[in-house]
Amino acid sequence: MAADIDEQPTGYERLLDAEYAAPIARVAAAIAERRPRHVVFTARGTSDHAALYAAYLAEIRLGLPAGLASPSAITLFGARPDLSDALVVGVSQSGGSPDLTEVLRVARDAGALTLAVTNAPDSPLAAAAELGIDIAAGHERAVAATKTYTAELLALLLLVEGIRAGDGVLPEAERRALADLPELAARTLADPTPTQLAPRYRFAGQLVTTGRGYAYPTAREAALKLMETSYLPALAFSGADLLHGPLAMTDPDVPVLAVVGSGPGGRAMGEVLPRLGERRADVVVVGSAEIAGATRLAVPDVEERYAPLLDILPLQRLALALALARGEDPDAPRGLKKVTATM
Incomplete structure (x- = not known):
């Protein structure tokens, strides 16, 4: 991996x-x-x-x-x-x-x-x-x-x-x-922060990912990677849907990975982050947005439609590091194959 x-x-x-x-x-x-x-x-x-x-x-x-x-x-x-x-x-x-x-x-x-x-x-x-x-x-x-x-x-x-x-x-x-994307991607992958962050969630029982617009697919993909490599229940919500009920499940014991860029989708998350703060949720912001006092997985600032090509990279690193921290083998997730045939 x-x-x-x-x-x-x-x-x-x-x-x-x-x-x-x-x-x-x-x-x-x-x-x-x-x-x-x-x-x-x-x-x-x-x-x-x-x-x-x-x-x-x-x-x-x-x-x-x-x-x-x-x-x-x-x-x-x-x-x-x-x-x-x-x-x-x-x-x-x-x-x-x-x-x-x-x-x-x-x-x-x-x-x-x-x-x-x-x-x-x-x-x-x-x-x-x-x-x-x-x-x-x-x-x-x-x-x-x-x-x-x-x-x-x-x-x-x-x-x-x-x-x-x-x-x-x-x-x-x-x-x-x-x-510029290849160089920006290499710079993003060189950041050691995701590996350093993994021990923080070694014993987490569940996790939430969230984002708006172009960032929402990133939130969903990050949740999938965490589930299939660490077996950590991870729920993905758009920032808007999170406010329509699931916000109630967040608290200091439920980490939240919020994908927040500098475009309209990222600005819309400005409504979500304070509400997570009210719940005292453990929030990590992923992306180019500068959020005062927040733990960040920083990503270079690019036009918002390009951001998913960079935002997912530290989250892949986090999934890998967290699987290893939890004693799992991310290269051979239990019960999974490379090709899944369904009808």
Whole structure:
């Protein structure tokens, strides 16, 4: 897991290189030409959180309604929704889950434009789709996905911005900003704070993660990593949903990891943090926001839609360190396999 985490800056460099960026641009141009009226994502596990990030991008950057499909509606209940004007995107690091493949098959039969975003371009998911994107993350050693998650994030960002451009070619200012990501990621991973923080939560019984907007998928992915490596019950809530009831469960014995950036989503967390303070919750702020008196996992300040590519990195480090502190093996979580086949 540590080796996979450390490869992420290199993974960003690889995906931003013309060898892999150019095919994504061509896919984006083809989608822009088809002018879909809405976007439906289908994914499971870690990839579901990457898809949620892409749904935010599609609605905010493209102005298209976007959502996540329920595969079981199609695979178990036989639903055949009208997807004739849709772009349907399957996101999966392995491309091997039968339910996602079936969703793309049904969507394509219904007239949808289908796309597979995967680390396995020869997988069943890729074969079922009209278009494909290779996230080029390379072999992932650990069961817990890390570098494939961030590669999915970056590939989906390049896709959406390419569709927004129309011809798949990103504006020069955007290309320059993205070119900084590998160095910023390396700097973030060099920070020893996550490892130093792990003993603080060695005996925690449960944990809450939270964020708004682009940060919400990060909160969900962090909770999953903690659960699958440390077996620590971790509940993820959007900052808004946290205030609608779950806030009551927070107290000094329930740590809260709050992902807070400097954009609109981060500013919206300004309503949440004081309420956590009233509950005397043990809060760690993750991100670029400067919060007086708060324990921080600091991340370089970037435009908010880029922040998920950096915010998750110290949380991956924390999950790894916490698993080791609790005497667990993060490379072999009990009961889990690299590819989970569901219908």
